[in-house]
Amino acid sequence: MAETNTSIKSSRQLRYVYSFADKVKSFPGLARRATWKVGKEDPRRVVHALKVGMALTLVSLLYLMEPLFKGIGKNAMWAVMTVVVVMEFTVGATLSKGLNRGLGTLLAGSLAFLIEYVADAPGRIFRAVFIGVAVFMLGAMTTYVRFIPYIKKNYDYGVLIFLLTFNLITVSSYRIDNVWNIAKDRMSTIAIGCGLCLVMSILVFPNWSGEDLQNNTITKLEGLANSIQVCVMEYFYDSAKQATEDDSSEDPIYEGYKAVLDSKANDETLALQASWEPRCSRYCHRIPWHQYARVGAALRQFSYTVVALHGCLQSEIQTPKSIRAVYKDSCIRLGEEVSKVLRELANSIRNKRQFSPQTLSNNLNEALQDLDNALKSQPQLVLGSRNGRTPNTPVQKLEEDTASARTPLSSVKNDYFSPRGCKSKEHSREQAKKVLRPQLSKSAIISLEFSEALPFAAFTSLLLEMVAKLDRVMDEVEELGRMAHFREFKDDDDDEIVVTCEKPKMIIAQNGMPSYGAE
């Protein structure tokens, strides 16, 4: 018994060793791939790394070259440290950190006056107690101040550096006679470090946070436009869905909106950094970076509706295709119009040119009217087949066919309760777990009894909701155009605005519903 235990134990240990060895073996390849990917994703990173290396070498010369060393002394180290800490990827971030560091040091350094006065007081005990109390008070106060949202957002690093420098000077004053010298040295070396960082980041291949923010906004607008287009297309042409389902990691719909959903932190950081950058628009007005963050917020609100629309595709109770076919053209048209508006907004931001809300809303209105007409002309179809009404359309026939053909499906496709709203790696995990809960599949079958009109009505209603939310996005972009003094919209700009509305590649094989092409 004990022997078996030991052998089990040793075999387990062996397995650990093997798996560890495997990990070690695969590590170089993994590391190489990760390293390569980082540079390929954004080649500016390589340039930035070289810039940092260059800045560090330059600042080291302060210590290495005799004449420079004589002027500054061994506190040149502080300049080296400053470069390591302050040099950031974008100009805005470097400026914000550099100015924070400079201001914090300056403020703390100016307190050195006060401290030198006290340091002259007689009595070592008194001085030690004074220093202790001052360190405690300032430490507690600055730490508390850092919790205030406004300070945290703008000056967190500055307050930290203030505390650091204050402590350095105060505590040193106990043993060093001329504190003022330390303060001066620290201020000058930090100024040199910050200056070098600024020169390097502004003059040598600068990366602007503002540019990143603008490009992000454009990418998000276009991603959403693609999502909506593909989403509406997939709703009416199933084959496309099945085709993409194989490589679930690259669902184009999810790819389109996922960047928008959790963009809050990133947007706000970029806007904050950009607001430090010394750039201006035409006629030297300040660029309203915070308005970009607001556009981002409106887009996030908008994207929640896109997620819900995507959910319609994945729900297992579906309105029969034949019914959907009747409203297909108008729905696709509305989806296209929404996408077009988003693309036009993206172009407006890209070309720094205002857009014409009138034209866009007119088109939207026409599409809405179109859908309304379709719904009014065939109202009974929305109601599903359960009412027994027989309108004289050829569609009714088709519908009955599919209705009878659909019944066996309900027992097969019972994964209504497996929402795949986010196609993540957990997908396989969820698959495995589905066996554990037969209970909910039961309700899946129940839910198939629900009125077939519901899903299609929800789809249409979400499209309308989307148009409503689009309005806020348009408002924010319009406001942006006004604040940033974009070029005014002219009617003869029209040839510029040719919105290249690339249709996503769809495999329309067995459906044979080419009416989309005829539009």
Add this chain to the structure above:
Amino acid sequence: MAETNTSIKSSRQLRYVYSFADKVKSFPGLARRATWKVGKEDPRRVVHALKVGMALTLVSLLYLMEPLFKGIGKNAMWAVMTVVVVMEFTVGATLSKGLNRGLGTLLAGSLAFLIEYVADAPGRIFRAVFIGVAVFMLGAMTTYVRFIPYIKKNYDYGVLIFLLTFNLITVSSYRIDNVWNIAKDRMSTIAIGCGLCLVMSILVFPNWSGEDLQNNTITKLEGLANSIQVCVMEYFYDSAKQATEDDSSEDPIYEGYKAVLDSKANDETLALQASWEPRCSRYCHRIPWHQYARVGAALRQFSYTVVALHGCLQSEIQTPKSIRAVYKDSCIRLGEEVSKVLRELANSIRNKRQFSPQTLSNNLNEALQDLDNALKSQPQLVLGSRNGRTPNTPVQKLEEDTASARTPLSSVKNDYFSPRGCKSKEHSREQAKKVLRPQLSKSAIISLEFSEALPFAAFTSLLLEMVAKLDRVMDEVEELGRMAHFREFKDDDDDEIVVTCEKPKMIIAQNGMPSYGAE
């Protein structure tokens, strides 16, 4: 003319001065309020501030007290700096920063061996060039490495400190003979600083990231439960909506879900910090903090549906109240069940006790069945009044009344296109801008012509979608219970699970539909 200009200019300057004076005058009050609020929101912040003050005073003793100073020397300053930089609010954050700083320093310090070897080489020029090249190479490499997501997430600060210490030692080696001493000093002082921080943060009123994460998860679950409950109630009892609309900043529905929407960054940071914390669950298993982040992700997916549901309330095309009344009880019941499930999940996490998925899904299923029955028993009502069918229900009469009463409304309430999905401060700005675009209001009137069935169908469909997404949340919480070894669920736990399902205060005045109380 010139005089008028000057007087205008000076009056403008005066106005600036006045507004500036006003700002200065109001500043103390503002600052006091902000300071007070920060402490009131979370009193642990005050404690933390005092802790930092204490730690700084203690570490200053290294420099102030003669015997300690003799041992360490003036590099004691590094310990002071370490405390300023490493001491964070929670144990996890402090540990992560402290260990990163320690590891980085250790790694860079051990390179001192290599450097001391080279520093012995003859030729100052050769040494200067070697140092320059080493600084450049290491600077560029570490900066590049910091872009790799895995490093950035876990060891960003460590790599930064490695670079800092490496530069400090390498550059110093040019003028100082015994670099090893610097390396040793730096390592020991940083170790002292980190040690003090850890002792202070673990032993004196510790704040655990894990606890915060757990409480956040519970709060989010309960917030969503409230949102859904209020949302469903408001959909059927308008008066409540009007009552809350006055103070738009405190919409209980928005309050409930807003914390969930942008929780990604916060959740992941907390989970990362918590994973550094030396705590364990029953039987000393590791607590699976990353599973909490996964629960958060599922909740975020879920909350997008809640946002869409909230959108249904705010859309201006509404199904007549009389129609909604027919399905009121079943919809409210389903909403209540979903809320109950969320509250039960919250309790499960709070009491570290597994829940019974069977019971919860059974209740959900019953509620679904109920809604299904309601929809099947009165299918024609979903279709709106446009079909001219006259079901023999007293509701039809009511409906016609409201239909005729609604017509004039359509010309008044034309703000369908002003989505108030996020009730933010921009509300008034939007109001002001509405005058600018008469175009979209036109489509608002068009859209009122849409089938009245749509909005209600969408509402119901979203409720179903919500149940579907709830399943993923349940899966994740179940998995959490398994991984964290929660107590097993027993049937006699039932008296513990009395879910106190407080009904939100609603002013049901003119509606007179008290059937909710009868349930």
